[in-house]
Amino acid sequence: MSLPPPSRTSPGPRRRTLFASAAGGVLAVVGAVGVSGCSGQPADGDSGSGGSPSAADRTRARAARDSLALLARYDAAIAAHRTLAARLRPLRAAVARHVTAFGGDQAKAAGTAKAPSSGSPSGSASTPVSGPASASASVSPSGSAGDTPETAKDALAGLAAAERELAARRTAALPDVPGELARLLASVAAAGAAHVFLLTETEGGR
Template identity: 45%
Template sequence: MSWTLPSRPSRRTLLAGAAGAAGAALLTGCSGDLPTEATLTIPLERRMRETAVRDSTRLLERYDATAAAHPALAARLAPLRAAVAAHAAALSPTRSAPPSPSPSPSGGAGAAAPAASGEPVPPKPDEALTALADAERSLSESRTIDLAGAPGELARLLASVAACGAVHAYLLTSTPGATS
C-alpha cells in the first residue's frame, strides 16, 4: 500500500495553526492598532541621526588628531572643524551643544599621532590634509547615499551637510590664497 500526501490540510493541522496564531497574538500583546507612518518613521530617523552624529564625531576626532600632529595647520582647520561640530549638533536627535575641541597633546610637527579611527595621521602636512579631505569626501558620499531612505526634513539636512563636506574636501586640497 502506497502512502500519498492529502490534497488539503487536515482538521488537526488547521486547528493547530489557528491555536499557534492566537498564541502568538497573545504573546506579542497585540493592541489592534495598526502602525502609522509616523510610528514607523521615528525610529528610522533616530537611528539615521545617531549614525550621522557618530560619523561626524569620528570626523571631529580626525580633525583634532591632524591639528595635534601638525600645529601649523590648526588655524586652517579650525573653521572647518567648527562647521563639522555644528553639523553634529544639528543632526543630534537631542540637539545638544557641539563637541568642543579635544585638548591637543604635546607633539611636534611631523609626529604621526593616531586618529581616533586608528589610522595614523600622515607625517607630512600635505598628506595629512589629503587624508582629511578623503575622510570628508567619503562621509559626504555616504550621506548622499543615505538621502534615499531618509525622511523629508532629515534628507534636506543630510543633503546640506553632504554638500558642505564636499566643499571641505575641496578647501582642504586647494592651495590657500591661490586664484584659479
C-alpha cells in the same frame, strides 16, 4: 592721447574665501534644519512601537557618530601639525556644528584640539562608528590620533578623503530618509563637499 590699457586683475575675493562663505551659508541652513528636526522628530516618520528607534532615528544617530569621528580626525591633525591649525580650525568648527545638528554629544563637539597624548576627543569618537562605512581606514571618518599621517600634506589628503567619503555616503542615503532629515543630510553633505575643496586647494589656486 592714449588711454592706459584696462587692468587684467580685478580686486575680487579669493576662491578660498568664496567657498568658505558658501560653506557658511550651508551651515546656516544646517542650523535651521537641525532645530526644526529636533523639535519635530515625529515628522521624520516611522517611530517604532514599544520604544524601538525608527529608521530615521538610527540614521540621525549614525550621522552624529560619523561627524563626531570626523571631528576626532581634525583634532588629531591639528594636534600633530600645528602649522595647519589656522586652516583647519574653521572646518573643525563646522563639523562640530554638524555633530550638534544631528543631536550628538555637544560636550565633545565643543572641545578643542589637544595634544595627541590627551586622546579625549579622538579615542572616544572613533569607537562607535561601525559597519561597512568604517571598513577602510584611509577614507573612513573614524580615524584616531594614532592614524594621523606624518606629513601635513598627507594629513590634509586624509581629511579630504574622509570628508569626500562621508559626503557621498550621506548623499546616497537621501532617498531612504524622510523630509527634514533628508534636508539636513543634504546640507551637511554640501558643506562636506566645500570642505574637500578647501582641503585640497593649493596656495596657487586662489
